[in-house]
Every structure is written in structure tokens, then in C-alpha cells.
Amino acid sequence: MIYFVTGTDTDCGKTFISSALLCKAASQGRASLGLKPIASGCEETELGLRNSDALSLIAQSTIELDYEQVNPVSFKPAIAPHIAAMQTSVDISPDTVIKHLSPTLSLVNETDFCLVEGAGGWRLPLGEGAFLSQAVQSLSLPVILVVGVKLGCLNHAVLTQEAILADGLEIAGWVGNIVDADTSCIEENLASLHQLMSSPCLGVVPHLSNGSAEEAAKYLTI
Template sequence: MAKTYFVTGTDTDAGKTVVSCGLLEAARQKQLQTIALKPVSAGCEMTPEGLCNGDAMNLMEAMTLELPYAQVNPVAFQPPIAPHIAAKEEGRRTTVDWLAGICRGALMRKHDLSLIEGAGGWKVPLNNREMLSGLALEMNTPVILVVGMKLGCLNHALLTAEAIVRDGARLAGWVANQVAPDMNHYEENIQTLKDSLPAPCLGVVPWLETLDNRAVAEHLDIEPML
């Protein structure tokens, strides 16, 4: 039976896509068929094919199955701002139900593991009454939390984990991602997270000068996901 997870982060630029691509690579190395979706993106470039988001493109390269871009990233906004603000500026409205339908359609392809990557952190508004996190709740998908390791990450991680559980989702695991080459008491922060977060640590990704899916995958353990 296929396993599907919603990937969220402690903040924007926590490394959701880096970790997601690493998880997809680790699955590929186990000969698993994978799908990755980025339902909503903000910060896109205009191409001859239309707006394209770099994170969505990276996910498409990392997954083993091929899907059209419109299925991977159905809602794309050009400015790198909160999705509900970008939608309001463009006179568009996106709902959780509509996104869930798109995602379910894409996930009908036979596969082993799929990731649905959120935008920003857990509490990102989708419209004036719904959060993007509602997609994970609507689809009943467990959540993987990517913790961007920097000053303040303990507060961000614990509050996010608390919100995930309070909202009714299951925190299935978390990954520490070192977003800067130097962090004071890095190991102590990692240990505090291991002691405090109510889910298994799926890996600790160190600072990498060159981002490479295989290098990231070396630091991840996907067995608890399977």
C-alpha cells in the first residue's frame, strides 16, 4: 500500500525541498516508485510553458514517476509572498477541497511513496478561512517536520509540533536540516529536539556546500516511513 506524507517546515527556507528530495532519493535507492507534489508555490519564474517554481522542478527531477507540471504544482504565484496575499492580488481563490481533489488525482498513479510539500510553515493561510495545513487534515496524511537548525529553532519546532498534533494530524517524524555553516551549541540543540519532539528523528542533514540529493539521502533513514 502506498505511503503518503505531508512535509512542512518550522519556517520558510527550513529546507523542505532539500529534505524531500533526499527522502525521494533514499526511496529510489530502495527501488521504490515515488511521486512528489507541491500543490501551492509562491516565487515562480515565467517560462515559455508558464509559471514554474524551482522547488517543484527539483521535486519532479527527484521522483521516479513522471507527472505533468500542472499536476505537481497546480497553484503557482509569481511573487515570493504568502499564498493568500498573492491570490488576492490576482483575484484568485484556492480551497483545500479543490487542492485535495488535484492531489488525489495525481496519487492515483501506482506508486510506493508520495510526498506532498507545503509552503512555508504549518500555519500558512490558503484563503481567508483555511490554512494550507488543512490539506494534510483533509487527506489524512501523516506529517514530516523539517527543522531549520538556527537560533530560535527549538521554539519553532516545539510550537509547530504542538500545532500539528492539536490540529488532529499525526507527526510521523522530523528531520534536522543545518541551514547555516555555524550554529552555537548545534549538537546540544539536536539532542534537545530528540528529547522533546514526540516523533522519531529521520535524520540530521549537515551543512552541505553543494546540495546533492544523494549526499542528503546519506543522512536520512526512511525505514520508519515505510
């Protein structure tokens, strides 16, 4: 099954949770694959641009692909992808994203566990009035929502949920990721999320200092 992973904001921990979910799937004996179609903030290497998020997904994937299949669109500046694309004259329209993803997604079997991790939040701009969410709509992918648990997360979670549902897509589940250990009333906020979210909770990952995907996977269910 293929899922799209989005988050309540840029620093909610999408890659950390995606890596943990892939680890969980692998521990269950399932073939797993993580994809990062668009990434900015990449490093120049001898092999070309490499993104730390994409490398984290590759590390937890059991299906081996070339880097360019995992992360087909990469930008060096750590800026909004549509601005980087404009500066470098690169087309990242929804149709182009789908064109990059489709051959790889065709390799995924029904029993495999595949995650396509977005960049930023649900309404990531691609330029010229387009959004990454439009590519997800065209592919009809169910969504996993990562909620970065911190001050303001309830509003962000509900608004993101409303936007995904308004786009006609299914939210397969949500994950609470406690990104700020000093957040007041964490348990009360989590209780509110359980009430406000309409999809199943796939787990709540506590604040893990230098936590690994393997450690986070203990708190998740697929």
C-alpha cells in the first residue's frame, strides 16, 4: 500500500516518523520503501546533490533503488522548493511530480509498504498557483498526517485535516510527535487531538533526544 506523509508544518518530524514507520513495516517482514519527490537544502557530494531526509528514508527501506528514484527533484538552497525551482528554471508542476513518481510507484506491490514524504505542509506551493497536494489528489493516495505536538498544534492539525478531507482524500491515520518536551499540558493536548481528529491514531512518539527510527518505531502501529 502507498501512503503520502504530510505534516502540520515544516518542523513537525515527517522524516523521523516516516523512517520509524518504514522500520516498523520492515520489522513485520514487509517490503518497505520511502520516497522524497522534492527536497531542498541538499548537500553537494561526489555523487551529486544529496538530501538528509531522503537518505534517512533510504536507510530504513528494504527495497533498494537508485538515489534519483527516491529523490528525483533536489535543490541545494534550504529555501521553499518553488522559489529554488524558479531560480534554477526547473519545472516542479504537479504533472512533473507525477511523471517522476509514477515509474517508481509502479514497482510497489499491494503487500509492500510505501511512503511518499512531502515537503513542508499540505499546501506546499509548486509555483504558478499549483500545490504538491494536487499531485497527491491525482494519484489518489491516502494520507498519513504527522502532528508536531507543541503550542498551536491543535489549530494546525484541525486545519490540515479539513484541507485534506476537502480535497477528497482519505486520512489513513495520524501520528503525534512531541517535538517540544516543554509544551504545557501535553496529555491534555493529546486528549484533545484524539477528540478532534477523525482518523485513527497510529501512535504518539515522546520527545526522544537523538532518538533513532528503531526507538520511535516502538511507539507506532501500522
